Amino acid sequence: MTYEIAVGPNVRKSPYFDATVEDGVRAFAVYNHMFLPAHYGDPDGEYDRLIEGVAMWDVAVQRQVQLEGPDAARLAQVLTPRDIAGMEPGQGRYVPLCDHDGWLINDPVLLKLADDRFWLSIADSDIGLWATAIGRERGLDVRVSEPDVAPLAVQGPKAEDVVAALLGEAVREIRPFRFEPRELDGIPLLLARSGWSKQGGFELYLTDTRRALALWARVREAGQPFGIGPGAPNDVERIESGLISYGADMRRQTHPATPYEMGFGGMVDLGHDFIGRDALAPLADQTPPRRRVGVVVEGDPPTPGHPVPLERDGAEVGFVSELVYSKRLGRTIAVGLLQSGVEDGLSVRVGETLYPAHLHEVPFL
Amino acid sequence: MTYEIAVGPNVRKSPYFDATVEDGVRAFAVYNHMFLPAHYGDPDGEYDRLIEGVAMWDVAVQRQVQLEGPDAARLAQVLTPRDIAGMEPGQGRYVPLCDHDGWLINDPVLLKLADDRFWLSIADSDIGLWATAIGRERGLDVRVSEPDVAPLAVQGPKAEDVVAALLGEAVREIRPFRFEPRELDGIPLLLARSGWSKQGGFELYLTDTRRALALWARVREAGQPFGIGPGAPNDVERIESGLISYGADMRRQTHPATPYEMGFGGMVDLGHDFIGRDALAPLADQTPPRRRVGVVVEGDPPTPGHPVPLERDGAEVGFVSELVYSKRLGRTIAVGLLQSGVEDGLSVRVGETLYPAHLHEVPFL
Numbered sequence: 085m086t087y088e089i090a091v092g093p094n095v096r097k098s099p100y101f102d103a104t105v106e107d108g109v110r111a112f113a114v115y116n117h118m119f120l121p122a123h124y125g126d127p128d129g130e131y132d133r134l135i136e137g138v139a140m141w142d143v144a145v146q147r148q149v150q151l152e153g154p155d156a157a158r159l160a161q162v163l164t165p166r167d168i169a170g171m172e173p174g175q176g177r178y179v180p181l182c183d184h185d186g187w188l189i190n191d192p193v194l195l196k197l198a199d200d201r202f203w204l205s206i207a208d209s210d211i212g213l214w215a216t217a218i219g220r221e222r223g224l225d226v227r228v229s230e231p232d233v234a235p236l237a238v239q240g241p242k243a244e245d246v247v248a249a250l251l252g253e254a255v256r257e258i259r260p261f262r263f264e265p266r267e268l269d270g271i272p273l274l275l276a277r278s279g280w281s282k283q284g285g286f287e288l289y290l291t292d293t294r295r296a297l298a299l300w301a302r303v304r305e306a307g308q309p310f311g312i313g314p315g316a317p318n319d320v321e322r323i324e325s326g327l328i329s330y331g332a333d334m335r336r337q338t339h340p341a342t343p344y345e346m347g348f349g350g351m352v353d354l355g356h357d358f359i360g361r362d363a364l365a366p367l368a369d370q371t372p373p374r375r376r377v378g379v380v381v382e383g384d385p386p387t388p389g390h391p392v393p394l395e396r397d398g399a400e401v402g403f404v405s406e407l408v409y410s411k412r413l414g415r416t417i418a419v420g421l422l423q424s425g426v427e428d429g430l431s432v433r434v435g436e437t438l439y440p441a442h443l444h445e446v447p448f449l
Numbered sequence: 450m451t452y453e454i455a456v457g458p459n460v461r462k463s464p465y466f467d468a469t470v471e472d473g474v475r476a477f478a479v480y481n482h483m484f485l486p487a488h489y490g491d492p493d494g495e496y497d498r499l500i501e502g503v504a505m506w507d508v509a510v511q512r513q514v515q516l517e518g519p520d521a522a523r524l525a526q527v528l529t530p531r532d533i534a535g536m537e538p539g540q541g542r543y544v545p546l547c548d549h550d551g552w553l554i555n556d557p558v559l560l561k562l563a564d565d566r567f568w569l570s571i572a573d574s575d576i577g578l579w580a581t582a583i584g585r586e587r588g589l590d591v592r593v594s595e596p597d598v599a600p601l602a603v604q605g606p607k608a609e610d611v612v613a614a615l616l617g618e619a620v621r622e623i624r625p626f627r628f629e630p631r632e633l634d635g636i637p638l639l640l641a642r643s644g645w646s647k648q649g650g651f652e653l654y655l656t657d658t659r660r661a662l663a664l665w666a667r668v669r670e671a672g673q674p675f676g677i678g679p680g681a682p683n684d685v686e687r688i689e690s691g692l693i694s695y696g697a698d699m700r701r702q703t704h705p706a707t708p709y710e711m712g713f714g715g716m717v718d719l720g721h722d723f724i725g726r727d728a729l730a731p732l733a734d735q736t737p738p739r740r741r742v743g744v745v746v747e748g749d750p751p752t753p754g755h756p757v758p759l760e761r762d763g764a765e766v767g768f769v770s771e772l773v774y775s776k777r778l779g780r781t782i783a784v785g786l787l788q789s790g791v792e793d794g795l796s797v798r799v800g801e802t803l804y805p806a807h808l809h810e811v812p813f814l
Contacts, residue, residue: 086453091754093694217583332459389462
């Protein structure tokens with residue numbers, strides 16, 4: 085069963101919206117109060133393109149929360165358990181954010197643009213409100229805003245060739261999570277080696293969104309020889325690759341999780357002051373009550389589009405947040421959170437039916 | 450052109466989801482990270498039902514941010530410019546919320562459940578994060594959470610008859626914005642005389658969401674003699690009635706507005722301490738730079754589903770957030786924000802076309 089999406093002014097359109105329509109977008113999700121293309125009518129072909137070729141994604145929903153001013157670094161550091169002291173301008177870093185009780189509230193990439201200017205490239209929660217409240221209540225000299233920046237992702241094994249054709253061979257030297265300012269026909273960008281897949285690629289952070297359709301056309305054109313086509317963040321690939329989706333795998337108000345449970349323990353640096361430190365410090369040496377797991381599900385379960393319970397001997401021992409069928413593996417796989425100590429005898433419950441399941445390391449591929 | 454909505458675990462399903470599917474829901478919006486039924490395939494009939502009969506709406510997306518503890522009232526008061534000192538348990542009040550610079554960040558109804566327990570029944574932004582940050586950073590003794598409460602709205606001129614049939618004649622005595630705890634076949638509710646329409650009605654705040662399908666069935670059954678049918682918050686009616694939609698009419702990160710601009714000046718009480726007070730106080734005696742207006746648009750403009758500019762003599766002087774065709778008025782109407790002092794000579798720009806427009810008082814009906 086499919087449903088229409090209501091297109092109304094409460095949700096923003098991406099500056100690439102018209103281009104995605106022209107390229108045949110069929111479905112949208114909503115993320116950070118903005119429409120996110122979900123597929124273009126050929127999920128299977130779009131997956132293949134990501135795994136074997138190159139795809140271009142409208143990910144303008146990946147909003148930037150900008151911290152700017154003398155205390156920008158101080159605010160960035162207090163927002164995350166991860167140590168950011170060694171970061172240089174032009175460097176990005178994955179930075180889980182926690183509330184005062186140690187529950188995750190987002191897991192952005194932090195981009196250091198200058199000593200006094202940072203972007204949090206956020207997942208789906210209003211970190212602009214959070215960062216504003218923390219900065220102002222602490223009296224920090226920092227302005228928090230959401231500049232109109234629209235990332236366009238180029239992802240897949242041929243992505244580097246496309247971006248090199250577009251911006252020159254030097255892009256091949258850009259290291260993971262590094263970014264550099266570029267211009268393309270006068271279109272201002274930050275070019276980052278990053279993206280929400282494990283197939284390699286770049287994100288073009290467009291900083292003048294009036295040029296969005298021109299940028300889309302240029303990427304499309306440069307990608308033609310490499311078979312580029314439109315696509316979207318891919319749920320199958322992200323499960324295979326073990327990428328975390330805040331909102332799906334955990335969300336503070338519905339299924340909260342700590343950094344330790346999500347496998348981010350190594351990023352928690354108790355040597356600096358940050359929000360959630362008092363709650364997390366006592367947990368540092370303990371086995372977390374739950375752990376992130378990969379699961380292979382037997383039988384032919386439907387993929388219900390919402391989290392479902394993990395059970396053992398009739399008792400709920402965790403949940404999987406998303407099930408997908410991986411054609412590369414030829415089976416249904418999932419990720420979830422499971423009680424520590426539980427290793428076997430698992431089933432996934434979908435509706436009234438139990439499907440046998442066993443643990444698998446993450447990433448699956 | 451219509452598009453599908455991607456149904457995935459990043460967006461929550463309402464506990465009424467299966468019932469709305471059974472009743473033929475055709476389109477969804479996304480609001481507070483949750484699916485909101487948008488229509489059931491007959492927008493015209495659904496409008497008529499709201500205006501002339503009675504409709505039932507799944508508005509579980511209207512999440513409750515609970516403030517609980519000795520300092521709950523103190524936190525509630527600091528969050529809003531409006532004076533809440535006189536509120537009694539069982540009373541609700543519309544309370545705009547501002548950031549430190551005086552920009553609106555949400556416009557919930559505050560429900561006072563007890564002297565130490567409040568709900569903010571929120572519009573579409575993460576006020577749970579905001580209220581947590583403010584409460585914790587100020588060291589207040591209050592817990593902020595999002596309890597799993599699922600409002601079901603019964604709206605329309607026959608709504609009172611339906612609710613009386615369901616819960617007894619005494620409900621007719623409940624005054625606007627008042628609420629009372631009730632049980633229906635053991636299903637626990639807060640029954641409030643409220644709802645996001647001007648057609649009258651109630652909201653049933655279901656507090657045990659395991660009973661959602663049972664509640665839906667009971668309301669449906671009790672409403673049969675009155676011609677009840679499923680519906681959704683109605684954009685045409687809300688524009689006719691002048692109801693504000695945070696996210697559409699203003700949103701902090703894209704088109705911010707102050708309470709004075711939105712016509713909430715009378716709710717700003719400078720006699721108490723609240724977030725945004727320092728920014729708003731100097732504005733109290735000034736003409737706001739913009740004001741909220743109603744607009745009648747001539748010609749036959751399309752309704753583009755996003756805000757569009759208001760122009761005068763080729764210059765942009767404001768915007769309308771949403772255009773709708775009102776069949777009761779036989780014309781296209783809109784609401785927006787317009788520069789103060791501008792009264793006439795207006796056009797609405799949709800794409801390359803200008804449509805003549807003139808001001809109209811709000812509400813239109």
